Amino acid sequence: MHGISLDRYDLAILSVLQKNSALTNSELGERVSLSPSQCSRRKARLEAEGVIKGYSARLDAxxxxxxxxxxxxxxxxxxxxxxxxxxxxxxxxxxxxxxxxxxxxxxxxxxxxxxxxxxxxxxxxxxxxxxxxxxxxxxxxxxxxxxxxxxxxxxxxx
Amino acid sequence: MHGISLDRYDLAILSVLQKNSALTNSELGERVSLSPSQCSRRKARLEAEGVIKGYSARLDAxxxxxxxxxxxxxxxxxxxxxxxxxxxxxxxxxxxxxxxxxxxxxxxxxxxxxxxxxxxxxxxxxxxxxxxxxxxxxxxxxxxxxxxxxxxxxxxxx
DNA sequence: CAAATAGCGCACAGCTTGTGCGCAACTGGA
DNA sequence: TCCAGTTGCGCACAAGCTGTGCGCTATTTG
Missing domain, CATH: 3.30.70.920 (Lrp/AsnC effector binding domain/regulation of amino acid metabolism (RAM) domain)
Structure with missing residues (x-):
């Protein structure tokens, strides 16, 4: 709930991933101006911190x-x-x-x-x-x- | 809206993927009793048919x-x-x-x-x-x- | 001002994905 | 009844992706 600080890259990653979480780290990296490896690391951190709670498929009701x-x-x-x-x-x-x-x-x-x-x-x-x-x-x-x-x-x- | 029939495998895949779309096709295959390759094919079909509208990260509000x-x-x-x-x-x-x-x-x-x-x-x-x-x-x-x-x-x- | 820290991209090993293929099980018409 | 066509399966493999070790730079700290 506290002790977590998100910089502009984190926020950009979150913003992109909640619209489309099927992107590869390369595609994600292009969108947020970061290398694939850093995207992988930040993604893992955001998951571990609980900011990202999980990933879901959106279905057509x-x-x-x-x-x-x-x-x-x-x-x-x-x-x-x-x-x-x-x-x-x-x-x-x-x-x-x-x-x-x-x-x-x-x-x-x-x-x-x-x-x-x-x-x-x-x-x-x-x-x-x-x-x-x-x-x-x-x-x-x-x-x-x-x-x-x-x-x-x-x-x-x- | 019509012409699409979903068998029990499709429904199982949808059910699993909407809870966790980050699973690999192997993991998905174990849960629905299907090979990774068939999971890949069915997933692609469900996406193409529009039953799966996309994939999202769930964030902690x-x-x-x-x-x-x-x-x-x-x-x-x-x-x-x-x-x-x-x-x-x-x-x-x-x-x-x-x-x-x-x-x-x-x-x-x-x-x-x-x-x-x-x-x-x-x-x-x-x-x-x-x-x-x-x-x-x-x-x-x-x-x-x-x-x-x-x-x-x-x-x-x- | 030097040491420590944090964050970056590159490179690469290991894993995942998606497709060609052959096979088996259903389907439908003669 | 039988056989051609169709559908759906798993296996195997090439192409691509992921995540980590590494060295480097920039910022922070004492």
Missing amino acids: SRLGFGLRAITRVNLKAHGESMDDDFVTLLTKHAMVREAYSVSGDADYVLHVIAKDLTEFSDFIHHHLLPHPNVTQVRSEIILRSMKEEQGLPVSGG | SRLGFGLRAITRVNLKAHGESMDDDFVTLLTKHAMVREAYSVSGDADYVLHVIAKDLTEFSDFIHHHLLPHPNVTQVRSEIILRSMKEEQGLPVSGG
Whole structure:
């Protein structure tokens, strides 16, 4: 969390790699004006320091049959630590829940849910979320169109 | 969007690669019970077909100084195509807006906003979002804790 | 001002990738 | 039933990539 300082080369490398991590060290080196060997060393260091958490393939959701996405806000009844635990288990268990955040505001939890279609989504809400003893309210916004979906973080180095 | 059929090997490869795309074809082959050469070929095909959209490094947000995240819902005044365009430009322009969706429900847009701290977030809301002529209402939930943050999609092959 | 340190590119050994090839297992038509 | 065509497999190998030892330079430190 601290003791790590990133220079402009590190930031440039991070910026490039979060857009395309399949580049060779030569290609990466061209983009950030560094030799392949230094790119290799810096990459290894950033991984060891935990700044780079890992590498992922980005998949096309619609080609894999996920046509429906929604932002769902959930309110809970009680707020004891152990009370929430059971609800969190529910979220963790279901692959349809892609993201789950506990939030401060009108709602207690905000979820990003993905489903094959409206039927599957509705089934999840009515058969899994609403029947949970702690859930008092569920409000959803169905995603119509994605205007922006950045893969990474705004790294200033490039 | 159609004409693509994925067998169990493809699904297994996708499932593994979205968790860790830095694996060699040998390592990938061990996990999905296939030779390195076939992994290479299938990977290339999945890329060409667009099922794999690309490869990214996952970065640690907090180590890069992004301590605050929020889900922000926005309501607009008018709903002509060209009216929205101006607002969408605003979203696209700001690196703080990581995700932006037009939605059906109580709100018109849902944003995933990232900021250094509460001050920077507040500045964005009050100096950029609210002053926009089309914006009528802005409601935010500050993310306290992330319970789940899946990188990819629920691929059944693994 | 000298010693220590940090960071660079070069070179090279070892590993990885992607393709040609031959083989086996399915598919479909006569 | 049988056989030609097709598909998908692993092996082998050439080309290319990765990561480390090394010597060098620039900056920091006492």
